[in-house]
Amino acid sequence: MALHREQRDGPTSSRWNGGTQKTDFSTKRKKKVAEIYQALNSEPPDVAALRRMAISEGGLLTDEIRRKVWPKLLNVSTSDPPPIPGEDLREVSKDYQQVLLDVRRSLRRFPPGMPDEQREGLQEELIDIILLILERNPQLHYYQGYHDIVVTFLLVVGKKLATSLVEKLSTHHLRDFMDSTMDNTKHILNYLMPIIDQVNPELHDFMQSAEVGTIFALSWLITWFGHVLSDFRHVVRLYDFFLACHPLMPIYFAAVIVLYREQEVLDCDCDMASVHHLLSQIPQDLPYETLISRAGDLFVQFPPSELTREAAAQQQAERTAASTFKDFELVSAQQKPDMVLRQRFRGLLRPEAHTKDVLTKPRTNRFVKLAVMGLTVALGAAALAVVKSALEWAPKFQLQLFP
Amino acid sequence: MASELESSLEASFSSSCVVPGASGCLPPARSRIFKIIVIGDSNVGKTCLTYRFCAGRFPDRTEATIGVDFRERAVEIDGERIKIQLWDTAGQERFRKSMVQHYYRNVHAVVFVYDVTNAASFHSLPAWIEECRQHLLASDIPRILVGNKCDLRSAVQVPTDLAQKFADAHSMPLFETSAKSPHDSDHVEAIFMTLAHKLKSHKPLVLSQPPEDAVALRPEARPALPCWC
Numbered sequence: 278m279a280l281h282r283e284q285r286d287g288p289t290s291s292r293w294n295g296g297t298q299k300t301d302f303s304t305k306r307k308k309k310v311a312e313i314y315q316a317l318n319s320e321p322p323d324v325a326a327l328r329r330m331a332i333s334e335g336g337l338l339t340d341e342i343r344r345k346v347w348p349k350l351l352n353v354s355t356s357d358p359p360p361i362p363g364e365d366l367r368e369v370s371k372d373y374q375q376v377l378l379d380v381r382r383s384l385r386r387f388p389p390g391m392p393d394e395q396r397e398g399l400q401e402e403l404i405d406i407i408l409l410i411l412e413r414n415p416q417l418h419y420y421q422g423y424h425d426i427v428v429t430f431l432l433v434v435g436k437k438l439a440t441s442l443v444e445k446l447s448t449h450h451l452r453d454f455m456d457s458t459m460d461n462t463k464h465i466l467n468y469l470m471p472i473i474d475q476v477n478p479e480l481h482d483f484m485q486s487a488e489v490g491t492i493f494a495l496s497w498l499i500t501w502f503g504h505v506l507s508d509f510r511h512v513v514r515l516y517d518f519f520l521a522c523h524p525l526m527p528i529y530f531a532a533v534i535v536l537y538r539e540q541e542v543l544d545c546d547c548d549m550a551s552v553h554h555l556l557s558q559i560p561q562d563l564p565y566e567t568l569i570s571r572a573g574d575l576f577v578q579f580p581p582s583e584l585t586r587e588a589a590a591q592q593q594a595e596r597t598a599a600s601t602f603k604d605f606e607l608v609s610a611q612q613k614p615d616m617v618l619r620q621r622f623r624g625l626l627r628p629e630a631h632t633k634d635v636l637t638k639p640r641t642n643r644f645v646k647l648a649v650m651g652l653t654v655a656l657g658a659a660a661l662a663v664v665k666s667a668l669e670w671a672p673k674f675q676l677q678l679f680p
Numbered sequence: 681m682a683s684e685l686e687s688s689l690e691a692s693f694s695s696s697c698v699v700p701g702a703s704g705c706l707p708p709a710r711s712r713i714f715k716i717i718v719i720g721d722s723n724v725g726k727t728c729l730t731y732r733f734c735a736g737r738f739p740d741r742t743e744a745t746i747g748v749d750f751r752e753r754a755v756e757i758d759g760e761r762i763k764i765q766l767w768d769t770a771g772q773e774r775f776r777k778s779m780v781q782h783y784y785r786n787v788h789a790v791v792f793v794y795d796v797t798n799a800a801s802f803h804s805l806p807a808w809i810e811e812c813r814q815h816l817l818a819s820d821i822p823r824i825l826v827g828n829k830c831d832l833r834s835a836v837q838v839p840t841d842l843a844q845k846f847a848d849a850h851s852m853p854l855f856e857t858s859a860k861s862p863h864d865s866d867h868v869e870a871i872f873m874t875l876a877h878k879l880k881s882h883k884p885l886v887l888s889q890p891p892e893d894a895v896a897l898r899p900e901a902r903p904a905l906p907c908w909c
Contacts, residue, residue, distance in 0.1 A: 375722060378723045379722075379743075379744045382723075382741070382743050382744055383744075384743075385741065420772065420775075421722070421744040421745075421746055421770060421772045421775070424744075458774065458778055459774050459775065459777065459778045459779055460778050462779075463778050463779065492747040492748050492779055492780075492782065493747075495746060496746035496747055499746065504743070504746055549785075550713075550715075550752065553748075553750050554750045557749065557750065
């Protein structure tokens with residue numbers, strides 16, 4: 278599967294211009310809006326359908342829809358009362374200074390042209406949300422870049438709902454990034470090169486000989502690209518996708534971007550600085566819809582379980598004996614909950630599998646598959662968190678789930 | 681396609697760096713590379729300093745650096761073209777613990793930065809120095825200490841004599857500067873150029889190719905600062 282600039286179907290915007298295409302698009306869009314509302318209004322809401330909508334072309338389309346669908350994707354009730362902040366959170370929080378520094382500097386995240394006063398108000402809310410979540414979840418640690426995620430939710434759903442959504446996200450999709458160390462984040466980054474290797478060994482070998490490492494993708498991963506994309510519409514489109522998918526999907530998306538830039542990378546001098554520099558400057562005109570669909574394909578084709586060994590080997594080269602032992606311990610600790618969960622999943626998966634048979638289009642089929650994976654694994658995360666062995670659940674858990 | 685090209689040009693223009701008066705291109709011939717890592721607490725101005733040196737101006741706004749950013753600039757010293765690579769690192773402790781080591785590899789020099797208006801950033805220096813010692817096997821790597829944000833005179837928390845004592849104790853030259861103040865732009869330039877001169881005289885010639893036209897050292901690049909002890 279070749280995956281580079283020449284083969285794409287043009288930037289998304291160009292597809293939206295022009296007469297008949299425009300009508301086509303607007304018909305398609307209307308149809309999708311109707312489908313989303315139908316899924317929302319059914320009793321209970323059809324979350325599997327909402328996941329498919331969030332993944333498929335255009336994602337959830339508008340912020341108004343996102344306000345309704347994102348809570349469903351995260352299984353957060355919109356009617357729950359918001360968590361009540363403790364008094365003087367700013368005085369007692371050990372993270373306040375760092376959060377303050379990062380939020381103050383995050384001007385680029387706010388829409389250009391927003392009045393200063395309004396922006397400053399939102400920045401205060403941003404600080405409140407972050408400190409409140411950290412206070413309620415002492416196992417979570419703040420990282421620079423977390424604020425880039427929270428601001429996206431704040432701008433789309435407002436303070437109250439953002440708090441609930443981000444809290445849920447922090448204990449699931451973002452859990453690994455919020456450990457006391459970044460070892461698990463590094464572990465996830467170690468999936469990047471094996472994915473690239475599966476698709477394009479030449480590119481992989483070039484990057485390996487350049488010793489570029491994977492830090493160029495760090496901010497992509499831990500901010501879900503919120504830190505590096507300047508157009509907010511692209512950020513929320515990706516959030517639709519990631520919220521509906523497996524927590525490792527952002528690393529597949531990162532791989533897809535690198536693969537897409539194959540020619541530029543190969544044209545670089547084969548050294549760490551040149552390749553790091555090229556890749557860390559993310560092009561702002563990526564064909565998002567094409568790349569999203571590629572990332573989905575790659576995930577289905579090379580699920581994390583197949584890459585675990587390579588990712589571990591990557592890690593092996595850099596690790597100390599002590600942390601290897603820690604991994605070993607964690608694997609043992611997770612044996613039991615995994616077994617329990619696997620049995621539960623068999624029951625859960627059945628109705629989904631049935632839906633899958635009904636749909637005939639291969640394209641839809643893939644979204645179903647992705648949506649199922651996202652759904653089941655999100656549930657798995659919840660259960661694991663309960664037994665307090667959520668550490669590194671994503672990579673290890675995959676091993677069990679998709680043998 | 682045109683817009684794509686434009687934006688990628690813009691991206692490379694804004695962060696990769698241009699030598700004033702040298703037509704903006706990095707030397708085609710293989711030139712010597714000096715790799716310098718810039719470390720220090722969050723918000724001391726590491727990004728601004730490196731940006732100032734590479735792009736020649738103070739950035740409009742900077743954000744928290746996540747992981748490691750890279751900037752470079754080609755300069756000419758004694759007729760030799762040299763690429764100065766600056767690796768700008770994240771200040772938050774969690775990043776340096778497991779992420780940054782990779783970037784200490786083959787480093788030629790280290791710049792420690794603190795904020796003169798923030799005593800805590802000065803008190804963190806011993807930890808940074810220790811961290812650096814653990815990563816770098818060679819102990820004779822040139823290191824310098826930079827106290828940034830000198831323009832904020834009324835807010836100074838770290839007196840120069842205290843910083844000087846600390847620098848002396850660790851055998852580092854100290855520079856106090858401001859990446860922001862327009863009066864100090866030559867100063868920022870001079871700091872990195874001093875380091876480059878030091879490296880040039882320090883390091884044996886390894887992978888360079890002799891330049892075709894030897895040009896005299898540009899006057900503004902001459903170190904006008906405290907000498908190396």
